[in-house]
Amino acid sequence: xxxxxxxxxxxxxxxxxxxxxxxxxxxxxxxxxxxxxxxxxxxxxxxxxxxxxxxxxxxxxxxxxxxxxxxxxxxxxxxxxxxxxxxxxxxxxxxxxxxxxxxxxxxxxxxxxxxxxxxxxxxxxxxxxxxxxxxxxxxxxxxxxxxxxxxxxxxxxxxxxxxxxxxxxxxxxxxxxxxxxxxxxxxxxxxxxxxxxxxxxxxxxxxxxxxxxxxxxxxxxxxxxxxxxxxxxxxxxxxxxxxxxxxxxxxxxxxxxxxxxxxxxxxxxxxxxxxxxxxxxxxxxxxxxxxxxxxxxxxxxxxxxxxxxxxxxxxxxxxxxxxxxxxxxxxxxxxxxxxxxxxxxxxxxxxxxxxxxxxxxxxxxxxxxxxxxxxxxxxxxxxxxxxxxxxxxxxxxxxxxxxxxxxxxxxxxxxxxxxxxxxxxxxxxxxxxxxxxxxxxxxxxxxxxxxxxxxxxxxxxxxxxxxxxxxxxxxxxxxxxxxxxxx
Ligand code: FCB
Numbered sequence: 445x446x447x448x449x450x451x452x453x454x455x456x457x458x459x460x461x462x463x464x465x466x467x468x469x470x471x472x473x474x475x476x477x478x479x480x481x482x483x484x485x486x487x488x489x490x491x492x493x494x495x496x497x498x499x500x501x502x503x504x505x506x507x508x509x510x511x512x513x514x515x516x517x518x519x520x521x522x523x524x525x526x527x528x529x530x531x532x533x534x535x536x537x538x539x540x541x542x543x544x545x546x547x548x549x550x551x552x553x554x555x556x557x558x559x560x561x562x563x564x565x566x567x568x569x570x571x572x573x574x575x576x577x578x579x580x581x582x583x584x585x586x587x588x589x590x591x592x593x594x595x596x597x598x599x600x601x602x603x604x605x606x607x608x609x610x611x612x613x614x615x616x617x618x619x620x621x622x623x624x625x626x627x628x629x630x631x632x633x634x635x636x637x638x639x640x641x642x643x644x645x646x647x648x649x650x651x652x653x654x655x656x657x658x659x660x661x662x663x664x665x666x667x668x669x670x671x672x673x674x675x676x677x678x679x680x681x682x683x684x685x686x687x688x689x690x691x692x693x694x695x696x697x698x699x700x701x702x703x704x705x706x707x708x709x710x711x712x713x714x715x716x717x718x719x720x721x722x723x724x725x726x727x728x729x730x731x732x733x734x735x736x737x738x739x740x741x742x743x744x745x746x747x748x749x750x751x752x753x754x755x756x757x758x759x760x761x762x763x764x765x766x767x768x769x770x771x772x773x774x775x776x777x778x779x780x781x782x783x784x785x786x787x788x789x790x791x792x793x794x795x796x797x798x799x800x801x802x803x804x805x806x807x808x809x810x811x812x813x814x815x816x817x818x819x820x821x822x823x824x825x826x827x828x829x830x831x832x833x834x835x836x837x838x839x840x841x842x843x844x845x846x847x848x849x850x851x852x853x854x855x856x857x858x859x860x861x862x863x864x865x866x867x868x869x870x871x872x873x874x875x876x877x878x879x880x881x882x883x884x885x886x887x888x889x890x891x892x893x894x895x896x897x898x899x900x901x902x903x904x905x906x907x908x909x910x911x912x913x914x915x916x917x918x919x920x921x922x923x924x925x926x927x928x929x930x931x
Contacts, residue, residue, distance in 0.1 A: 463867050464927040470573070470878025471923040472534035473527065473900065474836050476580035476624065478510045479887035481540060483517035487555035490546040492582035493592075493633075497640030498893075508893025514885055515908050520563050522910070526901060527884065528570040530916060531923040535572050536835060536880045537563065538580035538624065544612075545605050548584030552608040560609075564616050575835075575880070576617045577679065578606055578663060580624040581639065581890075588641045593652035593659075594634060596734065602659035607666040614671035621751055621835065622663045625681040626656040626709055636788035638891050646790025647730045654734055657712050661742035668745075679751030679835045680709045682823070684815045685758045688798050693762035700725050700792040701760050714827040716744035729790045749877070750828060751835030754816045754862070756809040763794035805858070806840040806896055813861035820869040820876060831877040837862050838882035840889070840896040843913065850902045850913040859915055863928055881919060885910060 478494045498509035516523055527535055541548060543556035564574045587598055632639035635649035660678055667674050685702040687694035703722040711719050717740060787793040803811050820832060839858040843850050870876050886899035894905055900916035922928060
């Protein structure tokens with residue numbers, strides 16, 4: 445790695461027989477366009493909803509924006525060289541729609557496409573497989589003004605954009621992901637309003653979720669038409685949902701949150717139907733009149749793989765009695781989700797999210813590695829035989845640079861525990877074929893701006909210096925050995 449004075453990484457790999465991963469396992473890291481690129485107004489790029497949102501007072505901690513971010517747009521050579529030092533064999537990045545199709549309509553912007561061509565060529569030149577995500581939350585602003593994701597036409601616009609990118613990059617990119625975490629786009633963007641575009645309407649959030657999935661289905665079809673060799677998937681963020689007690693009311697709260705967080709997306713995408721209890725739970729919110737004949741078949745267009753982002757577990761309880769309201773557990777849970785302007789759980793607003801008192805990350809998210817095994821097994825056992833990939837997993841912790849080094853042992857331990865869980869899932873029969881750490885480097889963490897660091901590589905935002913942390917050196921060793929030490 446680039447710090448020559450570094451002693452070897454923490455010794456967890458130095459003893460015991462190895463826990464090997466299958467041959468050909470993809471070892472990657474992930475990023476997203478708005479979180480790292482910067483160059484917000486260069487090369488013909490126009491604003492997305494995240495530019496507008498971050499430039500609106502009070503939306504992002506500290507008034508931070510992605511205007512410069514990690515300046516990756518100008519530093520792609522250096523950044524790919526760091527990936528190569530890590531030994532990554534795959535890199536998951538997203539394309540900024542506003543960079544390649546400014547305004548979200550019309551012809552492709554050659555300068556925008558050229559940036560991604562250079563990135564992909566640089567990756568391929570280093571033997572790193574490009575994994576391209578088409579949409580990581582940054583809708584072109586004019587499309588939001590035309591109605592955003594609650595409007596059906598946005599799905600068609602997404603398919604057009606997909607066709608442009610497939611045409612331009614499909615000769616060198618084989619692995620495609622349509623959407624990243626549609627739950628966040630729909631329910632944080634249009635429900636709680638803590639993400640762009642910041643709307644707070646439960647019915648719009650549900651419509652947005654449907655149209656995101658419709659856009660996904662149309663994009664799968666556009667990709668197949670343009671590039672029959674493409675390997676196509678979607679990335680969903682999943683949580684095991686556990687009731688706080690065995691009481692029937694708590695179990696029902698868990699069922700409701702599981703339906704909204706997980707089944708809202710898994711069922712249409714992998715089974716071609718919304719679950720009946722979800723429709724019933726949302727009866728007061730929407731009549732689902734926005735679902736047209738044929739939509740669910742489009743949404744369930746066959747895929748080649750499924751991407752899963754895993755961070756934590758939800759533990760939930762039935763609505764509080766008046767005496768309990770605002771108690772410490774509830775306040776802790778509110779802090780874990782950011783202070784919500786409105787609810788991201790339409791129809792189930794009063795379900796309580798509780799903390800069990802287990803260790804948390806700097807996001808206040810509980811650390812729960814067994815939840816990854818549960819999640820992977822559930823998708824495989826209940827939904828699909830397709831290859832699964834962990835397309836994001838990682839943790840924010842406060843990092844300190846001491847003598848030019850960042851010894852992020854908490855993050856390293858988080859990765860270690862979750863990779864053991866991934867290995868256990870494979871042992872239990874899950875066809876897990878790759879793991880992408882979130883994130884390659886510290887970056888713009890949405891509503892938290894630059895205050896939360898998830899990277900394996902530290903970024904000094906004043907100088908744009910990159911410092912691989914201990915977790916990066918450790919991960920490089922895991923990749924080199926294609927495994928971990930047994931404990
Ligand atoms: C996921 C997002 C990613 C990053 C991580 C911490 O929800 O996909 O961009 O913010 O969380």
